[in-house]
Amino acid sequence: MSALARYFKAKAVAVSGYDKTPTPLTRMLEQEGIQVHYEDNVELAPKDVQLVVFTPAIPSNHSELNYYREHGFEVSKRSEVLGMISNSSFNICVGGTHGKTTITTMIAHLLRHSGYGCNAFLGGISSNYQTNFWSNERNVCVIEADEYDRSFLRLSPNVAVISAMDPDHLDIYGTERALEDAFIEFGGKVKKGGLLLNKFGLKRGKELKADHHLTYSLQNESADIFATNIKMQNGSYQFDVMMKDNMLENVQLNMGGMHNVENTVVAIAVAHNLEIDNKKIKEAVAAFKGVKRRFEYIIRSREIIFIDDYAHHPEELRALISGAKSLFNGKKCTIIFQPHLFSRTRDLADGFAQSLDLADEIILLPIYPARELAMEGVSSEMILERMYRENKKVMTKETLLRYIKNKLVPGLDEEFGEVLITAGAGDIDMLVNPIKEMIEKELAGKL
16 A cells, blocks of 8 residues: 555655554655554544545545545545556566565566666565665556455566465465355466566465466576575575576575575576576675565564564465575574464464464464454464464563563573564554664673
8 A cells, every 4th residue: 555655645646544553654755745543533634625535454444535436536446546657668567466566576686787777566574675666667567466456467468476375375365266166267377478476386386377387496496597506604605596588696695594596596487487687686686685575684682583574374474484494403493473364363373373383482462453353263273272382382472571681681691592483463563663673772781
């Protein structure tokens, strides 16, 4: 939504909006001249407007949205507006139940850094440019294609990427197969002569069709594009990328997580398809600083590695924890996870438990409800009771901060160091700075 707000602001349109709570992002929008209010109050909603744009994450009983609907205003979903904006452009659309934000941001960065140029509509904040939107005179759009509410089916890709089709948003789709059907339909929307890239080994990957169709993988040589000779060094990776008609040697990625090597592989494939020079691609990858809240290093010291991540699906958590443990082998790994949505917790509790069990210590926060009302019998304890690890607990935010201050931080292992991860798609990011400050104060006291 904020990327669209920035798009219209860049077109000299007066933009204002509502959000549930203030965040660093909404504060940035306000600094850019976009008015934001945080109370669902019809009196605060402007009446002299041409277009009302909403996200399906807004609850159905939202009074402002219903006021606009009932009084004849033009009301459109975010996906409808994005579809209209990109109707006449060359579109690179990235979908997948996870990985899409990082891949979209990587592709947009490669095009921008290399001088190729693009318009970018991202689902996260680029650490290189501190924004999720930018414009360019070249009529090319790089768009994060969101599967929630079938939004991505309104887009018209020239190039499409599908990174994963794991079960999610079952409150919308009902069944895993229905979700997969939607991804197959998304792949089928690639324009005539266009390119479809999907991760090798997807459950129904053989049903994905396009005029030009390639698969990618981390290291599986059966894929059309894959990485080889991967080396880990100080939280970074060096590797070669093999393609049918090209090879990039000694690519350097300066962000954590082996899954991000795989994300880089497909971003490179897209850039190569646009005939961007190999040297420029490698320089752009080396300069990529990542995405806010995607394996984002908050602190990197001998005593502690503090990572924050948006992971809110079992497979994302699995990649996050295993990536951190492989990069920082021998260090104790503690994860603080805030489940997102009652329905997702209910549907995927077993998967969450299995992934979280990969950590050495697990702290769960209460479920962040977002658009949902509480569901009887569904809580963070539902995940906890399915886990095998002994070192696990559920805490409120207040209890967590006291625990970190009084126990976790003073007990940092100075010999081997520790890894601390905060993860989730709710408001857990509001705890990152308080935790960071506690750790830095403790480390300063030891100097």
